[in-house]
Amino acid sequence: MESRLIFLSSFFSFLVVFAACSEQKTHTAPAIHDRDSASMMVSYGVNTLISDSGVIKYRIVTERWEVNTVRQPTRWIFEKGLFLEQFDEQFHVEGHIQADSAWYYDQQKLWLLRGRVNIRNVDGLEFDSEELWWDGLKHEFYSHKFSRLVTPERTMEGTYFRSDEHMRNYEVTNSVGSFLSADIEEDSGQQPAAAPATAPATPADTAQQAPPMRQAARRHASFTKKQQ
Numbered sequence: 001m002e003s004r005l006i007f008l009s010s011f012f013s014f015l016v017v018f019a020a021c022s023e024q025k026t027h028t029a030p031a032i033h034d035r036d037s038a039s040m041m042v043s044y045g046v047n048t049l050i051s052d053s054g055v056i057k058y059r060i061v062t063e064r065w066e067v068n069t070v071r072q073p074t075r076w077i078f079e080k081g082l083f084l085e086q087f088d089e090q091f092h093v094e095g096h097i098q099a100d101s102a103w104y105y106d107q108q109k110l111w112l113l114r115g116r117v118n119i120r121n122v123d124g125l126e127f128d129s130e131e132l133w134w135d136g137l138k139h140e141f142y143s144h145k146f147s148r149l150v151t152p153e154r155t156m157e158g159t160y161f162r163s164d165e166h167m168r169n170y171e172v173t174n175s176v177g178s179f180l181s182a183d184i185e186e187d188s189g190q191q192p193a194a195a196p197a198t199a200p201a202t203p204a205d206t207a208q209q210a211p212p213m214r215q216a217a218r219r220h221a222s223f224t225k226k227q228q
Contacts, residue, residue: 058087110136117130
């Protein structure tokens with residue numbers, strides 16, 4: 001009886017081993033993780049000067065600077081914040097830019113600044129927004145987020161902003177704020193027409209006296225009017 005049990009146990013073990021060997025296994029590749037696109041350089045506590053065409057243009061101060069040439073498009077990543085100073089040709093500070101996080105797409109020469117974006121220049125101008133694009137090829141700033149611009153003469157707020165790199169020629173549309181009458185006269189290219197003595201100006205008259213707007217800004221303004 002004992003030998004019979006041993007035989008049955010051995011036979012059952014043989015069947016289990018045979019079934020296990022006969023099963024087909026599907027071979028799969030390991031999952032792709034972010035580490036497969038690891039950056040070529042990660043630096044901490046950075047304070048360095050950046051040159052453009054052999055001329056020092058910027059100082060970058062950041063807690064963490066990551067350079068990734070694997071992801072497309074290639075980029076510099078500043079997820080721990082960025083402080084950037086601009087210099088003129090005589091190495092004088094023109095202003096500074098500060099943001100909670102930033103990305104620089106080096107092939108397109110395009111910056112994306114996010115978070116508490118702040119710009120100040122030597123003319124006393126201060127700009128604040130939650131997002132700002134900086135096009136190094138067109139040499140201009142622009143934003144489609146709510147922005148606030150303060151100068152010694154005026155305060156402007158709006159949902160569309162565009163300016164040159166020096167923050168001296170700028171425009172804000174869909175805006176509210178305080179303006180000087182000289183600004184409106186300069187933009188329109190003519191003296192403001194006086195309203196008739198018998199009746200106030202109609203909306204049509206006001207539209208004729210308004211300064212010309214860029215095509216993109218005009219579409220944006222009409223969209224806002226429909227929403228209201």
